[in-house]
Amino acid sequence: MVLDASPRLDAVFHALSHPARRAIIRQLSAGEQNLSELAAPLKMTFPAATKHVRVLEHAKLVRRRVAGREHLCRLTAAPLKEATSWTEQFRKHWEVRFEALDSLLEEMKSEDRSRRS
């Protein structure tokens, strides 16, 4: 069991736990967009989109800059990379157990063969 507590990763996973925010990320993967452009295809009100963008900003998945009257949002991939690598660590933890099981099974197979011969 991997006891992993990272508030930053918690924020990333929390941000990703809502379908609307995943939709926003998907849209932003195409490039920078302003808040109205983001809200429209998602059939979201402007305040709702703003709320979700704030959660994404908190997780540092989105950076927002103000240009004139526009709020431009851009995806920042670094926390996603970190989250993916954390996932990979977890997978490895289980894989290590199963590799131990592989060696045990090899032993059991040869014992089994010698018992039968």
Add this chain to the structure above:
Amino acid sequence: MNTVSPVHPKGLQLSTPTDTQIVLVRGFNAPRRLVWEAMFTPDKMRRWMLPPPGWTMTSCECDLRVGGAVGVAWKSAEADPAMTLRGVFTEVTPHERAVHTETMALGSGQVIGSLVEKHEFAEEGGATTMRITQTYASKEARDGAIASGMDQGMESCYQLLEALVA
């Protein structure tokens, strides 16, 4: 009846098919009676249920019959026990399927996760595919397990992540 399709190569597959579940699928190059024995015999379990670094397993029991208990305890330099796993078998079909409840608790007694764990085994050509399905009482409970590192879940997010960071 086999409900598990063979998986090759050995690579571990993790998924979260529903909001309350975590599924692990792994192939093994051994007949399923041996995989079964390795999974549910205490002296064999000690060999693969590796604890976090610095921890040791202090006890391991597995009474493989309906109503029988499964129990494992670990200690660390700071605490004995540091963590315990306790459960009861609710279904046992030798070499095919075993279901047990499972409660993980810290040494203090604080419960950190409660789930039902189902093991399914399918053999083909001398190789075995094992599927472990963990079912939690709620999405919150599963996500709690994820948060404590028992799994990371959220397959849809990962697909998204992989696409984005590739």
